Amino acid sequence: MLNSHALEMPSSYLFSEIGKRVSAFQEKHEADGPRIIRMGxxxxxxxxxxxxxxxxxxxxxxxxxxxxxxxxxxxEGYDFLRGAIAEHEYKRRGVNIPADDIFxxxxxxxxxxxxxxxxxxDCVVGVTDPVYPVYVDSxxxxxxxxxxxxxQWERLVTFPCTRENGYVASPPDGHVDLLYxxxxxxxxxxxxxxxxxxxxxxxxNKHGAVIVYDAAYRxxxxxxxxxxxxxxxxxxxxCAIEICSFSKSAGFxxxxxxxxxxxxxxxxxxxxxxxxxxxxxxxxxxxxxxxVQRAAxxxxxPDGRRQCAETIAYxxxxxxxxxxxxxxxxxxxxxxxxAPYVWMRCPNGMxxxxxxxxxxxxxxxxxxxxxxxxxxxxxxxRLTAFGSSEDTDEAMKRIALL
Amino acid sequence: MLNSHALEMPSSYLFSEIGKRVSAFQEKHEADGPRIIRMGxxxxxxxxxxxxxxxxxxxxxxxxxxxxxxxxxxxEGYDFLRGAIAEHEYKRRGVNIPADDIFxxxxxxxxxxxxxxxxxxDCVVGVTDPVYPVYVDSxxxxxxxxxxxxxQWERLVTFPCTRENGYVASPPDGHVDLLYxxxxxxxxxxxxxxxxxxxxxxxxNKHGAVIVYDAAYRxxxxxxxxxxxxxxxxxxxxCAIEICSFSKSAGFxxxxxxxxxxxxxxxxxxxxxxxxxxxxxxxxxxxxxxxVQRAAxxxxxPDGRRQCAETIAYxxxxxxxxxxxxxxxxxxxxxxxxAPYVWMRCPNGMxxxxxxxxxxxxxxxxxxxxxxxxxxxxxxxRLTAFGSSEDTDEAMKRIALL
Numbered sequence: 001m002l003n004s005h006a007l008e009m010p011s012s013y014l015f016s017e018i019g020k021r022v023s024a025f026q027e028k029h030e031a032d033g034p035r036i037i038r039m040g041x042x043x044x045x046x047x048x049x050x051x052x053x054x055x056x057x058x059x060x061x062x063x064x065x066x067x068x069x070x071x072x073x074x075x076e077g078y079d080f081l082r083g084a085i086a087e088h089e090y091k092r093r094g095v096n097i098p099a100d101d102i103f104x105x106x107x108x109x110x111x112x113x114x115x116x117x118x119x120x121x122d123c124v125v126g127v128t129d130p131v132y133p134v135y136v137d138s139x140x141x142x143x144x145x146x147x148x149x150x151x152q153w154e155r156l157v158t159f160p161c162t163r164e165n166g167y168v169a170s171p172p173d174g175h176v177d178l179l180y181x182x183x184x185x186x187x188x189x190x191x192x193x194x195x196x197x198x199x200x201x202x203x204x205n206k207h208g209a210v211i212v213y214d215a216a217y218r219x220x221x222x223x224x225x226x227x228x229x230x231x232x233x234x235x236x237x238x239c240a241i242e243i244c245s246f247s248k249s250a251g252f253x254x255x256x257x258x259x260x261x262x263x264x265x266x267x268x269x270x271x272x273x274x275x276x277x278x279x280x281x282x283x284x285x286x287x288x289x290x291x292v293q294r295a296a297x298x299x300x301x302p303d304g305r306r307q308c309a310e311t312i313a314y315x316x317x318x319x320x321x322x323x324x325x326x327x328x329x330x331x332x333x334x335x336x337x338x339a340p341y342v343w344m345r346c347p348n349g350m351x352x353x354x355x356x357x358x359x360x361x362x363x364x365x366x367x368x369x370x371x372x373x374x375x376x377x378x379x380x381x382r383l384t385a386f387g388s389s390e391d392t393d394e395a396m397k398r399i400a401l402l
Numbered sequence: 403m404l405n406s407h408a409l410e411m412p413s414s415y416l417f418s419e420i421g422k423r424v425s426a427f428q429e430k431h432e433a434d435g436p437r438i439i440r441m442g443x444x445x446x447x448x449x450x451x452x453x454x455x456x457x458x459x460x461x462x463x464x465x466x467x468x469x470x471x472x473x474x475x476x477x478e479g480y481d482f483l484r485g486a487i488a489e490h491e492y493k494r495r496g497v498n499i500p501a502d503d504i505f506x507x508x509x510x511x512x513x514x515x516x517x518x519x520x521x522x523x524d525c526v527v528g529v530t531d532p533v534y535p536v537y538v539d540s541x542x543x544x545x546x547x548x549x550x551x552x553x554q555w556e557r558l559v560t561f562p563c564t565r566e567n568g569y570v571a572s573p574p575d576g577h578v579d580l581l582y583x584x585x586x587x588x589x590x591x592x593x594x595x596x597x598x599x600x601x602x603x604x605x606x607n608k609h610g611a612v613i614v615y616d617a618a619y620r621x622x623x624x625x626x627x628x629x630x631x632x633x634x635x636x637x638x639x640x641c642a643i644e645i646c647s648f649s650k651s652a653g654f655x656x657x658x659x660x661x662x663x664x665x666x667x668x669x670x671x672x673x674x675x676x677x678x679x680x681x682x683x684x685x686x687x688x689x690x691x692x693x694v695q696r697a698a699x700x701x702x703x704p705d706g707r708r709q710c711a712e713t714i715a716y717x718x719x720x721x722x723x724x725x726x727x728x729x730x731x732x733x734x735x736x737x738x739x740x741a742p743y744v745w746m747r748c749p750n751g752m753x754x755x756x757x758x759x760x761x762x763x764x765x766x767x768x769x770x771x772x773x774x775x776x777x778x779x780x781x782x783x784r785l786t787a788f789g790s791s792e793d794t795d796e797a798m799k800r801i802a803l804l
Contacts, residue, residue: 001521001522001525001579001610001612001670001671002520002521002522002670002671002673002675002678003519003520003521003522003678004522006519006520006678006681006682007673007678009681012684012685043473043474044473045468045471045473046468046471047465047466047467047468047471048465048466048471050466052465053462053463053465053466056458056462056465056693057459057462057463060455060458060459060462061455061459063449063450063454063455063458063656063657064449064450064452064455065449066447066448066449066790069447069448069449069450069653069656070656071445071446071447071653071655071656072445072655072656073656073658106508106688107687107688109686109687109688110686110687110688113685113686113687114686117405117408117543118404118405118408119403119404119405120403120404120405120406121545123403134685134686137685138685138686141519141682141685141686177403208403210403251471253473253474253688254465254471254472254473254474254475254691254692255465255691255692255693256475256508256688256689256690256691268403268404269403269404271404271409273404276404276405276408276409279408279411279414280408280543282414283414283515283536283539283540283543284511284512284515284516284536284540284543285509285511285512285515286508286509286511286512286655286658287658288658289656289657289658289691289694290656290657291458291657291693291694292691292693292694388468
């Protein structure tokens with residue numbers, strides 16, 4: 001009677017296992033040494049931009065008056081926000097995305113989990129390895145990946161991202177229908193070049209595949225030659241859905257707002273994916289709070305843009321410090337230049353969980369074991385730049401002493 | 403390649419068809435008569451309770467300071483809100499629901515659409531007729547209802563709610579696995595008695611079925627003998643999931659907050675539905691904004707409770723006026739006593755859409771054709787109480803003159 005695919009899914013133990021090990025360590029050693037510094041989870045720590053707070057206060061006041069009260073939001077988002085996104089995220093970068101191809105939502109996680117509902121269950125799904133687990137789990141839940149055994153899904157194609165290919169896979173030789181890419185990448189922190197993205201767009205258009213492009217970390221791209229949106233690549237509107245987020249660009253992890261572009265050009269078997277997504281959202285979603293959409297709009301005000309840029313610069317100073325400290329310590333590391341994540345090779349051939357325990361015990365620093373993101377993450381470790389500047393300095397000082 | 407079940411779904415034209423007819427009428431007759439009064443859509447119009455606005459302003463300020471900043475919310479909701487719901491919505495009514503069986507979400511629509519993901523695709527689904535379309539469409543999208551032809555889904559069981567059974571169906575003779583009930587009902591405005599609900603709970607426990615109980619309108623129940631939650635019925639924790647909402651109880655249609663109870667007692671085939679829903683939400687959802695959850699918590703403050711009660715009383719005065727005016731005009735009508743909807747029989751044997759056109763033309767009042775909610779809605783019409791008191795009076799005056 002219950003969903004057998006869901007019941008068959010292996011427990012996602014990554015963050016709960018981290019929590020357990022940290023708690024156990026704390027219980028034993030809380031009192032006898034320096035405090036634990038957390039560089040594991042991808043949550044932000046800096047306060048919301050003042051412009052967004054101001055917009056929320058104003059929107060709250062509007063809700064207090066019948067004349068300005070806002071009820072059900074439009075399912076696809078208010079025009080004021082869709083227009084601001086079209087202008088600032090696309091048009092100002094030379095990319096034309098009509099505002100009504102932009103769908104406002106409550107989070108990149110929701111959209112990247114829900115997007116598979118547009119596809120038939122016999123589609124072949126491909127993901128990079130290592131990977132953000134939501135792409136895999138949402139497809140497994142629907143039964144699109146077959147059975148799970150020996151640590152693998154029967155019908156899942158993976159594209160290994162390794163030090164040999166610079167952590168950016170090339171398209172496969174075989175056929176895939178639905179593929180997920182995330183750049184700048186979580187967890188490796190690598191950004192894809194225009195040439196690399198072009199290979200994927202060409203592959204998708206040749207195979208009739210659809211790319212789900214997760215660009216949640218695009219605001220961290222520093223190199224002007226790296227595409228900030230997949231639509232900078234010719235032909236991408238014919239094959240790609242792009243998912244973006246205010247979580248990391250404006251500190252909205254607790255505010256919940258994101259957007260997804262489903263271009264009107266994107267059709268398969270004569271049907272429009274944009275029409276199907278519109279229908280999906282109208283059936284299962286009732287829109288994003290008015291107050292949240294006003295906060296998101298304020299991200300694009302002059303003050304909001306300046307404040308967001310300052311916060312991103314703050315985190316990126318952390319990222320560069322982490323990358324530099326690891327390199328200075330003779331540890332191989334990538335990322336941290338165009339992304340808030342640094343992906344390091346565990347020293348002395350340690351596996352990911354051994355290094356986790358070692359780092360917790362010896363430096364009292366918590367990171368994320370790379371093996372939690374897929375087979376190719378084995379022997380790797382992720383550190384994030386979202387902590388305070390002081391914590392980051394202190395953690396790197398401790399690591400240098402190891 | 404695309405979801406063939408979704409592509410096969412008939413267009414949901416109800417509210418867009420209403421919009422089209424109203425626009426066409428306006429274009430022709432805008433200038434030559436009184437303004438149009440809308441009593442069709444279920445959105446509220448009164449401002450948010452002051453206590454909720456105050457809580458939102460305070461929460462916005464907290465987001466502006468690193469010391470009080472809130473990032474990712476807990477996926478199931480903050481303890482402060484789950485605890486307040488457990489206390490005020492259940493314990494004070496003599497029902498014990500542990501706070502951690504309560505899952506906070508962004509809307510009753512999302513949850514009632516997503517809950518079917520817990521079930522296998524061969525489950526037999528049953529709904530009342532007339533029905534809130536989301537229950538049907540979400541199951542159709544997943545392919546659980548088979549093919550659509552002749553206006554019917556191959557594998558959907560319907561329970562007719564007619565004047566003969568007082569718009570509350572009894573359980574069927576045959577077997578159903580997953581069934582949806584909504585009381586007070588949208589669209590008919592009927593509330594189910596304890597005796598009626600007990601029949602359904604007994605049926606579900608006998609058949610191993612699961613009831614999804616949509617109680618979004620429970621705050622409108624005036625009769626103290628009518629259950630406000632299905633858990634007032636013995637045995638309901640073994641078979642029922644309850645979905646509730648702040649949308650209509652506190653005017654949160656534009657704020658977006660709801661909750662769903664999945665009792666720990668509810669198991670099928672040895673598996674816990676609560677564990678499966680926890681997993682579903684952890685995989686596909688990232689929680690409700692901090693500021694929204696603080697606003698919802700304020701619903702239960704002394705001021706919030708008083709303000710919500712005032713607004714509900716305001717709408718219920720409208721509802722009673724509508725019901726009375728129709729009765730005085732010799733029109734058969736139900737609902738409006740324990741629900742914000744009045745369900746009327748179209749006079750003179752008119753069909754739902756003919757009456758829609760007639761009412762629009764002759765009274766300039768917009769309602770919702772009952773046939774849009776299912777075959778049993780044919781010849782019926784829904785009016786809502788969510789307008790202003792002045793508009794409701796004016797609309798009823800016009801109807802009386804027809």
